[in-house]
């Protein structure tokens with residue numbers, strides 16, 4: 221191991237087994253107490269994990285956030301008791317034994333699956349199979365990017381993953397692994413729990429992949445070893461340290477090892493073993509201690525494993541202290557979650573200029589222009605696209621690409637891997653030191669959704685630029701025209717979905733997305749040009765409240781038009797039509813529902829315009845709009861999939877026009893009388 225200043229603790233197979241049995245006992249007892257959970261995986265992988273933590277993993281329970289620690293990702297999140305046991309045994313402040321006793325209960329940090337933020341040492345939330353390994357790819361990439369910027373003395377660590385058959389069967393593993401292989405992320409080491417068992421029975425029921433060959437073909441170093449033999453695992457892990465490619469170690473294990481009748485079968489997988497089986501396992505493993513009791517000598521050995529990290533961390537501190545002060549300052553600034561005020565200031569200037577010049581711009585283009593400002597001010601943004609760079613407009617001037625030979629760039633060609641991209645962005649964000657943003661078409665948010673959902677659940681900043689946001693994209697037709705996607709994304713809690721109306725709002729939305737360190741964002745942007753609707757500059761970021769009155773009524777307000785993005789232009793035209801009839805209508809732009817919903821009731825009421833009739837215009841499904849429109853409001857939008865035609869024809873065909881909106885308002889007013 222490079223930079224290993226302390227001797228790793230080496231145990232022979234028998235000693236490893238004894239230490240590993242502490243994991244087995246805690247896991248089966250916790251699952252038994254909860255009467256739910258997965259004892260099999262922790263019991264199978266206990267020896268391999270013990271070897272990894274005692275001899276290889278660079279971590280310090282006393283300083284769990286130390287930036288140069290190795291990252292450990294339990295991709296097989298259902299085996300969460302493996303991780304909780306390791307954290308307890310190696311001496312993290314939490315979980316306590318009581319927490320483990322309350323495994324899977326409300327308030328215990330030991331949730332059913334590991335949740336980021338619940339315990340130090342949980343580097344990412346896992347459970348949806350495949351996410352962990354794909355997120356780890358982002359972590360391993362972040363390490364290389366920061367290493368290229370700050371050097372070996374500050375950044376020199378590895379990312380270890382434990383993944384099961386399920387992780388590797390999931391499609392996302394293909395995207396993630398081929399991407400990691402292409403980028404030669406040799407600091408990524410995956411221990412594959414090769415136990416031939418999943419829930420339904422033997423994996424042969426559904427899979428006959430030659431996994432090592434598959435990974436070999438993707439540019440990985442592959443090896444196989446006996447996962448029940450600590451010494452064999454150590455040998456494989458030692459060899460993995462010198463690889464110039466990512467490494468997959470297939471560790472052959474026995475699921476539920478020790479359980480007298482269930483070991484090696486799917487019956488060890490997903491339920492408590494039962495008291496009799498647990499008692500039998502105690503006997504088989506030679507573990508005579510009562511539930512949740514770890515004998516002192518074994519605990520002491522585990523604590524020694526945990527304690528070896530402090531010397532590693534001290535050695536890193538020594539190296540760090542010799543780094544030139546300006547490098548060190550830049551390093552810690554990069555790790556700072558807050559974005560400097562200079563970004564907001566620069567975007568404010570951009571807004572001022574845009575309001576004065578009033579360009580007609582697609583919001584994807586406006587986003588690129590805003591990003592020119594952002595990327596020139598903030599160097600930790602890492603852009604990218606899933607092979608739609610010229611369409612998403614995410615690559616600004618001078619952004620060098622990141623490649624296997626040179627990680628010093630700032631732009632990632634993710635390839636056509638939306639799901640892998642979104643998960644890698646999570647890994648980049650979780651690692652810290654960079655802010656990932658990337659792009660695809662909004663319609664393909666479906667392909668990235670499970671990873672976006674996890675970002676929202678974890679509360680991390682990943683910014684998704686999603687262009688071609690409606691039928692307004694035109695001729696590519698209904699396969700490419702999102703209809704239900706805004707609603708589907710808005711349904712994800714803690715995700716900010718922005719749909720800016722012009723270049724000014726686009727800059728405001730970027731400002732908010734960058735400042736939101738604990739929420740992911742989606743920016744839904746147009747392909748087609750839009751006029752500038754914010755023609756008077758305000759220093760205040762009006763989008764921050766989620767919705768605001770863009771145009772007041774002339775005279776008494778009888779009508780409120782709500783619109784987002786490209787349909788704000790239509791709302792303004794409808795307002796003008798009503799004005800010629802002497803009907804006062806106001807227009808509310810709603811770039812972000814989530815932010816609006818969080819405003820005070822007084823503000824929301826004032827924006828919603830009590831007493832006015834309400835018409836919403838959005839070239840998308842109506843799902844969700846009722847909450848603003850009430851029973852009597854009208855929605856002008858999509859009721860079906862789109863069609864292939866020029867955008868202007870489509871808006872007319874689907875009735876999303878100023879005439880239709882004005883007519884809806886008139887008829888509502890008539891009914892009101």
Ligand SMILES: Cc1ncc(C[n+]2csc(CCOP(=O)(O)OP(=O)(O)O)c2C)c(N)n1
Nearest residue numbers: 261298347348349384385386387417418419
């Ligand atoms: C995306 C996803 N699909 C399904 C599940 C439900 N699930 C949890 S574990 C599991 C079987 C996994 O098999 P394997 O990785 O071999 O784990 P082991 O049986 O070895 O513990 C399944 C289907 C899940 N967690 N995530």
